[in-house]
Amino acid sequence: MSVEKEEGISKSSFDTAVQKSNALEADLNINPHKHRVLTGDRPTGNLHIGHYFGSLQNRVRLQNLGVETYIVIADYQVLTDRDVFKDISKYVYELTLDYLACGLDPEKFKTHIFPHSHIPELNQLLVPFLSLVSNAELSKNPTIKEEISASGQNVINAGMYTYPVHQAADILFCKSDVIPVGKDQLPHIELTSKIAKRFNKKFKARVFREPVGLLSETPMILGLDGGQKMSKSRNNTIMIKATEDETSKLIKKAKTDSERVITYDPENRPEVANLLMLTSLCSGDSPAKIAEEIGEQGAGKLKQMTAEALNSQFSEIRKRRVELEKNEDYVRSILKDGIANAREVAISTLEEVRQAMNMNI
Numbered sequence: 001m002s003v004e005k006e007e008g009i010s011k012s013s014f015d016t017a018v019q020k021s022n023a024l025e026a027d028l029n030i031n032p033h034k035h036r037v038l039t040g041d042r043p044t045g046n047l048h049i050g051h052y053f054g055s056l057q058n059r060v061r062l063q064n065l066g067v068e069t070y071i072v073i074a075d076y077q078v079l080t081d082r083d084v085f086k087d088i089s090k091y092v093y094e095l096t097l098d099y100l101a102c103g104l105d106p107e108k109f110k111t112h113i114f115p116h117s118h119i120p121e122l123n124q125l126l127v128p129f130l131s132l133v134s135n136a137e138l139s140k141n142p143t144i145k146e147e148i149s150a151s152g153q154n155v156i157n158a159g160m161y162t163y164p165v166h167q168a169a170d171i172l173f174c175k176s177d178v179i180p181v182g183k184d185q186l187p188h189i190e191l192t193s194k195i196a197k198r199f200n201k202k203f204k205a206r207v208f209r210e211p212v213g214l215l216s217e218t219p220m221i222l223g224l225d226g227g228q229k230m231s232k233s234r235n236n237t238i239m240i241k242a243t244e245d246e247t248s249k250l251i252k253k254a255k256t257d258s259e260r261v262i263t264y265d266p267e268n269r270p271e272v273a274n275l276l277m278l279t280s281l282c283s284g285d286s287p288a289k290i291a292e293e294i295g296e297q298g299a300g301k302l303k304q305m306t307a308e309a310l311n312s313q314f315s316e317i318r319k320r321r322v323e324l325e326k327n328e329d330y331v332r333s334i335l336k337d338g339i340a341n342a343r344e345v346a347i348s349t350l351e352e353v354r355q356a357m358n359m360n361i
């Protein structure tokens with residue numbers, strides 16, 4: 001049995017992905033204008049501090065480097081693993097608020113925020129793309145397998161198996177080549193890359209470039225219950241939009257251990273290490289140095305420092321969010337502009353795709 005079946009992608013394809021990501025990172029700093037970023041989120045809830053440190057900060061950095069940045073709100077993906085859809089529109093709006101508050105700025109930079117359900121020409125790319133992949137490829141995708149077991153559903157809809165192909169349409173419609181993602185998304189990037197190559201080869205065209213996953217350097221942020229990834233479905237998060245008070249209360253309740261002296265030992269003391277890491281991400285000091293400073297003052301002091309560090313890190317962001325909340329028209333105009341821009345690009349790509357397939361009239 002291959003390693004792939006057991007734990008996500010194989011080590012060798014992970015190593016290759018890391019190499020590609022590093023080469024891309026180097027070039028982004030030299031030639032930001034040669035590249036185009038696309039990444040996104042499902043609108044299933046507000047964004048939390050794990051999202052912030054794991055990806056939002058990086059998106060803002062890329063935007064500020066001058067790389068054109070597309071942020072897709074993947075509303076169709078919500079339908080793949082759940083039956084509830086009443087909050088989709090609300091969370092499209094809420095995500096937009098979170099993005100803008102964190103510093104994505106479509107007014108100042110070439111940044112575009114849009115829900116993919118509003119871009120018909122993007123969605124249409126799914127049809128030819130589906131003929132470029134096999135059923136076997138779709139059903140062996142390790143991320144999909146995990147999501148199927150996590151969904152708790154007995155009947156798995158075909159959208160679950162095919163959403164990585166839809167995601168390829170998200171990525172390729174705007175010819176993006178830089179896809180900032182976590183490790184779990186690498187199988188989807190690999191598939192997208194295959195689709196781009198196969199399309200160009202089969203239709204003897206050079207429509208698409210091959211995208212590369214840009215891996216984040218931030219270590220995984222654990223939830224406040226310790227041990228597991230921070231995630232809304234596990235109820236162990238702090239939202240970006242939380243108040244100072246809410247933040248302090250949540251940190252106070254965070255799990256630690258019974259050892260008095262604080263040390264940085266991610267392997268044996270994951271909960272304490274996670275709070276140290278969060279503090280470090282805010283202050284810039286290393287987790288080990290912070291641990292040394294706290295020493296005998298114990299978990300109480302650690303929690304106080306973590307809460308203060310987070311509240312100071314998110315102070316401006318939260319202020320900005322409160323201001324934006326008062327300006328619904330502005331926030332909606334950002335989405336309208338994002339949609340208009342994405343459509344223009346999608347129309348032109350679909351035109352090229354039709355030409356390549358000999359379907360023009």
Ligand code: TRP
Pocket residue numbers: 038039040041042072074077167170171179181185
């Ligand atoms: N699947 C991604 C997630 O669940 C969201 C997403 C949709 C995405 N389309 C994308 C990410 C394209 C990167 C590129 O988080």
